[in-house]
Amino acid sequence: MHTYKTVYYLYSAIECFLIVILIEAKEVIIRMALKLLQINFPFNGPWRDEMAQAYSELAHKLSETPGLLWKIWIENSNGGETGGIYLFEDESSLDTFLTEHIARLNSFGIENISAKKFDVNEPLTQITRGKLKQLS
């Protein structure tokens, strides 16, 4: 009978321990903010539809980047600037992509690249209708 009780207490203790770990893991997942990458650099065109044609293949390649939720392509033909707003699931995917992408842009002869990493504040973004995750 004593053995039975001991096993029961041990089982309860393990169960409590696991529940605490699960709650903490969930907390960590909730706390992990989506990462936004903001890239700007000087550019001389092509712009608009011609830009879309010129970079369509690159866009398809980028769309397969691990951890990339989406990219918005931005252009300012008056100011001679372009770039992108990227949303990543996590920082490590962003960092891997950024290293490769800066090297690619440099290989195109592009310099003076501004690349900034941000966390997304999701509660505020939700209030202002920001589109973040994939809607399936």
Place this chain on the structure above:
Amino acid sequence: MHTYKTVYYLYSAIECFLIVILIEAKEVIIRMALKLLQINFPFNGPWRDEMAQAYSELAHKLSETPGLLWKIWIENSNGGETGGIYLFEDESSLDTFLTEHIARLNSFGIENISAKKFDVNEPLTQITRGKLKQLS
């Protein structure tokens, strides 16, 4: 009979003219790129959940901005920087908002604001799953 024919030709000519105008207007609407506003400025917190609490009221106010499709709130507590990525239907709504918003930020004692306007390249953004319009 002559009068009838004249009226008919005149009617056909007006119809053709209206159709051409409609086609051109549609083309202009298609060509009008969505406008993205990228704002960054130095900031000392609050960050994350405390930021969300502090600016929840402002977020609700901003969400009513005419022409604003969405805003993503961004923060970098390590670099002491925050800001937003805004998507507007058109440039005039963006300009009206920007003037008001810069004045509001200045009234909070915030200076050294970087505000950049871009067109969105929609075909490329579509390939990379960028979330633009409201999904109803």
